[in-house]
Amino acid sequence: MAIVYFDKEHAKIVDMFGDSENDSSKRIFSSNYEFMIFAAMIGRSVHDSCDNVQINKSSKMIKEGTFGDKQDIAYLLALDGAKSGEIMRSGNENEIWKYLESYAYLGCEEIRKWIMDSPIEDLHEVVLNKIMEAAIPLAED
């Protein structure tokens, strides 16, 4: 069974976004995996490659069984990263998850910048503003 990890550096960010936050009304993501997918998408949106990323494994890990249908996103990310269907071959699972981990790393870095740019604002407001910025060019008239 595959296990994916957040980098040690991002343990605090994971706490802020993931399921370890105590107040459920303020919890942004329902699970750490949901956050990882989100972070990975951000990472991928700002970086074309994650080749140079080295994960320093933290205690923030996610077991494959908890991925649910969002596992498909991990395949998509890996396919986009490898640009070849070969990545999907059985036995390449670590490679597949590596893409997810690495882009999540890059995404967490980006999020860290957002937080530093707006230290007083509510975290969810900061994130929603960023989503809105990304959504506006995509919106259809």
Added chain:
Amino acid sequence: MNLIKLTTTNWRNFYGEHEIIFSNEESRHVTLIHGQNGTGKTTMINAIKWCLYRTTPDFDKELDKVPNVEIAHYDTWNSKIENGKVIKTTPNDTDSVFKVELKFEHDGIEYRATREAHQKDIRGKSVAPGKDNFTLFKKDEANSDKLIEEPQSAISRILPAELSDYFLFSGETVGKILDSSADGGNGYKNAVRDILGFTLSDIALKDLDQLLMKNKRKKNTLIQADKLTSSYGDKLISLNEDKDFIDGQLDELRKELRVSDKAYEAITKEISETGHEQEKKIGTQLKEKENARDNEITRRKGFIKEKIDLIEKYGFAIFGAFLEKAVQPLKQEKFDGKLPAGVIDTFIQDLLAKHKCICTRDLLDKTTEYKAVEALLDTANTSVIDNRLTKAFNATAFFNGRANNFISDLDRVSSQLDRSDSLISSYRNACVDLEKKLTSFGNTDVATLLANKKALKDSCDKKREGIASKTIVSNRNKIDISKIEKDIQNIQTNNPELEMRINFERVINITKKRLVHNQDKYEKSARGQITKTVRTNIMKYSHNALTANVDENFNVILTVTGTETIAAGTGHGTEMLSKLSFITALISFSKLRRGAKHTWAAPGTIAPFVIDAPFSEMDEDYQKSTLKFLPDQSHQLVIFLSNGQWREHYEEVIGDYIGKRYYYKNHKKPGGTLTQSKLPINGKDYEVEVDDWDKAHFGTTIVEIK
């Protein structure tokens, strides 16, 4: 009645002889006396009361503590002046006489009332009975003084003692004087009726009742004695006795009910002034607002959660939306069967298992051909790859139309949140306002007041029931008596005295009815006039939008203009304004009827309005307003005004009405502390306090301002 001159000798702190000449000029009928607090303003009103009625003056608590202060110059109790020097004396010093002389005019005749006593005759707070000497002189046609034999009775006819409180009073005690609940309302209402001129007609009614009673007794005896009517006589007497008894009980009950009703009104007012009902109402409103606020806060939390959830719902899809395009070429390759390769692993495995190549050659183990085909497995497509690729491409479906949905969902939730924030803010503000209102009520033992109110209500209800049932019995009696009397009337008794008694009774009853009818009519008209004056004053001068009404017991009722809501807690200034307005309106009405000599009602009591400290608890606006209407609505006005309450700009309001003006000069021991030394009037400063005790004067002297 008009005051002409007041002369005091050794009267309390006014050592030696002092006089105040009162203004009697028609357009300048105000006499204004300025005095520092504690220098003898009330003392001079008390001098008038003592002179005319021998009443014990109503002193304040502080002075009350000093023994023997009621009468005489307590400051000089152990001192007197000889040759300009203060020397010791004793309370028994026979030289120490104190005297008050009051000259006044009534119905065109000048009177001089004098009362004097010796210090040695003071017992406790007053002069020992019989030890004071009262004389009253009037000027005859030859302008000589003529001694009046029964001076006290004469004074009672001019201004009865019980009415004097309405003309000679201190602003601080006006509430007490106008307290209609003090004695069940009768004393107050009767006093007002007396001022209005009801005295004679009220006495006439009482006399008529007496006549009726006497006549009835004699009539019934005649009925009993007459042969033709004797059978009715016993019954009639017994019925009349029953009726008198029940009517007596009814009178008592009605009197008690009046007292209880007044007490109930007073306690209701007291409860209303605590703001209890209002407090309860505001408490409920606060609870409602707090609940609404808390509910909205919960709703807001829901909106925040909904907003936060948008991040998980849309975030990855919006940031990853470009992936759909990015993997499009790969999707096409897969569609074309090129991704990853055209061969699938199961086909190769099948060839290896059958040891037969598609080119029909044998694939023997470990042969070059076998290994070549086996090597194809490394690059062959597999079901796992196929499955994962399908999933990967299908995942792009997550991204379709997400941006539009996100924007519209965020807009919706944001506006719900804005609305919620504004509601919470308005609820919070309302709560703060209501809390402020609640804290302003303070702590009152409302529970006890409410319990007392309930007990009073029960007592009133019980009395009303008693009155109702006794009235039924009394009416039944009346009907029975009337039937018998009718029967008797039908009998030709040939008894002229009996006939005369029956006729007399009828005439007296008609007279009574007319008198009561006239009284009602007159009282209503008087009340209407007084209401009009008080209403005008309140409308013109009150700080609040209030309407004044005078009820049947002559109480001034203030309501919030345009409503029937009783104005509670209007403040002492407004209350004082309404009370002074009432008194001046009363005097004003009596003045109007000065010449009403040929009507059934006597002319009202006309007397000067002498008032001390009228501004008690009034602010400057009210003080100025009071100075505006008091002269207009008074016949002769004497104001003892505290220096501390005098403002130079009041001159423009009252200046033109002042005919005589004085100030008190307080003489202190040399070296003493002078608290207020100057009184500014018309640009000039008057010295009101000096430390010249041992020169010639001490205590207080009166100085006229010309």
